[in-house]
Amino acid sequence: MSDHVSNSAAVSVHVLRRLPQYLNYLKSLDTREIRSISAPAIAKALQLNEVQVRKDLAIVSAAGKPRTGFALSALINDIESYLGYDNVNEAVLVGAGQLGRALLSYSGFESCGLKIAVAFDADDSVVGMDIGGKKVFPVSKLKDLCKRMNIHIGILTVPADQAQSVCDRLVDAGILAIWNFAPVHLTAPEDVIVQNENMAHSLAVLSKRLKEKRDVSGYAGQNR
Amino acid sequence: MSDHVSNSAAVSVHVLRRLPQYLNYLKSLDTREIRSISAPAIAKALQLNEVQVRKDLAIVSAAGKPRTGFALSALINDIESYLGYDNVNEAVLVGAGQLGRALLSYSGFESCGLKIAVAFDADDSVVGMDIGGKKVFPVSKLKDLCKRMNIHIGILTVPADQAQSVCDRLVDAGILAIWNFAPVHLTAPEDVIVQNENMAHSLAVLSKRLKEKRDVSGYAGQNR
DNA sequence: TAGATTGTTAATCGATTAACAATC
DNA sequence: TAGATTGTTAATCGATTAACAATC
Numbered sequence: 001m002s003d004h005v006s007n008s009a010a011v012s013v014h015v016l017r018r019l020p021q022y023l024n025y026l027k028s029l030d031t032r033e034i035r036s037i038s039a040p041a042i043a044k045a046l047q048l049n050e051v052q053v054r055k056d057l058a059i060v061s062a063a064g065k066p067r068t069g070f071a072l073s074a075l076i077n078d079i080e081s082y083l084g085y086d087n088v089n090e091a092v093l094v095g096a097g098q099l100g101r102a103l104l105s106y107s108g109f110e111s112c113g114l115k116i117a118v119a120f121d122a123d124d125s126v127v128g129m130d131i132g133g134k135k136v137f138p139v140s141k142l143k144d145l146c147k148r149m150n151i152h153i154g155i156l157t158v159p160a161d162q163a164q165s166v167c168d169r170l171v172d173a174g175i176l177a178i179w180n181f182a183p184v185h186l187t188a189p190e191d192v193i194v195q196n197e198n199m200a201h202s203l204a205v206l207s208k209r210l211k212e213k214r215d216v217s218g219y220a221g222q223n224r
Numbered sequence: 225m226s227d228h229v230s231n232s233a234a235v236s237v238h239v240l241r242r243l244p245q246y247l248n249y250l251k252s253l254d255t256r257e258i259r260s261i262s263a264p265a266i267a268k269a270l271q272l273n274e275v276q277v278r279k280d281l282a283i284v285s286a287a288g289k290p291r292t293g294f295a296l297s298a299l300i301n302d303i304e305s306y307l308g309y310d311n312v313n314e315a316v317l318v319g320a321g322q323l324g325r326a327l328l329s330y331s332g333f334e335s336c337g338l339k340i341a342v343a344f345d346a347d348d349s350v351v352g353m354d355i356g357g358k359k360v361f362p363v364s365k366l367k368d369l370c371k372r373m374n375i376h377i378g379i380l381t382v383p384a385d386q387a388q389s390v391c392d393r394l395v396d397a398g399i400l401a402i403w404n405f406a407p408v409h410l411t412a413p414e415d416v417i418v419q420n421e422n423m424a425h426s427l428a429v430l431s432k433r434l435k436e437k438r439d440v441s442g443y444a445g446q447n448r
Numbered sequence: 449t450a451g452a453t454t455g456t457t458a459a460t461c462g463a464t465t466a467a468c469a470a471t472c
Numbered sequence: 473t474a475g476a477t478t479g480t481t482a483a484t485c486g487a488t489t490a491a492c493a494a495t496c
Contacts, residue, residue: 014487016432017425021409024424038453046409050453051489058455066454066495083428084435098326105322108407112424113431153434177434179427183332185245185270193437195430197423200248200336201241203403204307206419207337208240210377210401211308213417238463262477274477275465282479290471290478 015056016083020112021046022056023079031073038069085113090151091179094166095158096121096129096136099181103155105132117149122162139169146173156180239280240307244336245270246280247303255297262293309337314375315403318390319382320345320353320360323405327381329356341373346386363393370397380404 025045026037039057043050057070060082064070080086088110093100096119103109104119119136121127129136137145145151154170156163156178163182170178177193180186186194249269250261263281267274281294284306288294304310312334317324320343327333328343343360345351353360361369369375378394380387380402387406394402401417404410410418 010436011432012487013429016429020422020424020428024407025409040453049489052487054454055456055488064454067452068496069453084431089431089434098329099323102322102326108424109427112427114427153430176437177430179430183248185249191437193430193433195426195433197426198244199421200244200332202419202421203333203336203338204244205237205240206377206401206403206417207308207313208235209417209419210313212234213400213415236463264477273465276463278478279464279480288478291476292472293477 011059015059018048018052018056019060019079019083022053023076023083023085026072026076026079029072031076034072036065036069037072037075039064041069083113085111087113088115089113089153090115090117090149091153091155092117092142092146092151092175093119093134093155093157094121094139094142094170095156095162095182096123096126096131097157097159100155100157101131103157103181104134107132114153116155117151118145122158139166142169143173146170146175152176154178156182156186158182160184235283239283242272242276242280243284243303243307246277247300247307247309250296250300250303253296255300258296260289260293261296261299265293307337309335311337312339313337313377314339314341314373315377315379316341316366316370316375316399317343317358317379317381318345318363318366318394319380319386319406320347320350320355321381321383324379324381325355327379327405328358331356338377340379341375342369346382363390366393367397370394370399376400378402380406380410382406384408 022042025042029037039054040050042048043053057064057075061070061075061078063074091114093104093116096104100119100121104116109116116134119131119134120139120142121136122139124138127136127138152175154175154177156166156170158166160182163180163184164186167178167180167186167188171188171192175192177195178186178188179195179197181197183198183200188194246266249266253261263278264274266272267277281288281299285294285299285302287298315338317328317340320328324343328340333340340358343355343358344363344366345360346363348362351360351362376399378399378401380390380394382390384406387404387408388410391402391404391410391412395412395416399416401419402410402412403419403421405421407422407424412418
């Protein structure tokens with residue numbers, strides 16, 4: 001019933017990034033109090049264009065009734081199943097430093113269908129530790145464990161200078177998708193998906209926007 | 225000389241996110257060995273379109289010689305000054321949990337012109353700690369310290385359920401730009417810049433891409 | 449019924465890519 | 473000179489937004 005054949009052409013990144021937003025908002029609503037929700041209502045809450053929301057929802061959901069909108073709980077299900085949140089993907093994390101540990105301890109990914117199974121680190125003093133319930137193994141075990149556990153997602157949280165070599169190892173271990181938190185451009189075979197999470201890029205956007213704003217408002221600067 | 229009046233119309237997010245990529249690559253080169261670099265060379269290294277690189281560089285740099293390309297060190301300077309990496313912006317961080325601490329300890333932001341001056345946390349057992357050389361204060365001191373230190377950037381690393389209220393406090397404290405790591409849509413006055421760093425959004429892109437790939441390759445699944 | 453909302457087709461907007469003359 | 477690269481103008485592509493008939 002909620003099975004919606006998603007054989008459609010590849011969906012744009014923009015849409016894929018908005019869907020979790022909708023989901024997050026919908027989940028914040030009380031399913032018992034609110035039975036249905038309209039695209040314009042979602043758009044208003046998230047400050048988006050209503051046609052955009054309607055089109056996005058049309059991709060994931062079949063339903064939608066004029067006048068009333070979408071059945072809330074059904075819509076939540078549709079988005080979740082579209083994004084694959086309902087079946088778990090296991091991942092390995094390489095680099096149990098500060099950021100790596102933060103990700104290992106963060107429980108929020110599980111509801112997004114991602115389960116970090118094990119971690120790896122090159123530092124012997126970290127190996128053997130238990131972080132967020134995940135055990136840390138030496139990097140030498142990487143390939144063996146990935147193959148054995150049939151894991152295809154790798155999270156990369158090592159320092160910049162080790163990122164490429166770890167990337168190579170991940171590829172060698174049969175990893176198909178790499179979530180890269182290291183501030184480097186990785187070179188990987190083109191059939192391997194690389195999703196970069198480079199905070200410096202976001203920071204650049206933020207700083208520049210702030211600078212523009214200050215320049216416009218005449219750089220009054222000091223305590224406005 | 226490297227002062228390039230950047231009064232141009234607001235630059236697109238896409239460009240702003242690529243500039244740090246260029247910078248990162250250029251910095252990885254040996255300034256003494258390589259004196260100049262061409263747009264096509266950068267494009268090839270980062271797997272981008274060469275016209276795109278050329279246009280991006282034209283925004284930040286005045287120079288560029290046919291046949292040779294751009295003077296490497298000058299180009300680095302141009303990008304850095306365009307992005308404002310050369311004058312430091314101070315920021316406060318609220319929420320010294322795992323992620324907050326990782327950011328506090330990360331030294332890479334300084335070279336991007338961001339200096340986290342102090343941190344805040346609601347938890348008394350964390351207050352008073354020193355993380356990455358930054359002291360943790362109680363949230364009650366937020367407004368006072370922001371005003372006193374004339375800080376206008378806030379980094380938000382608190383749990384989802386506290387994000388909106390902390391956002392309100394930041395706004396009240398005179399913060400002009402918020403870098404939001406909490407997985408929630410924040411509501412803020414429209415003159416306040418909100419830059420979201422929502423990892424769930426990236427994860428959705430990664431998982432979906434992986435799923436698509438598997439579906440295409442016939443879901444052979446098990447150890448390829 | 450009247451009116452809000454739906455899905456969809458058309459118009460607009462912006463970003464990427466291609467084409468090309470100018471230059472060292 | 474020949475050829476690679478530059479900056480820029482034009483063409484393409486894709487995403488957002490507007491317009492509108494259909495529906496409960």
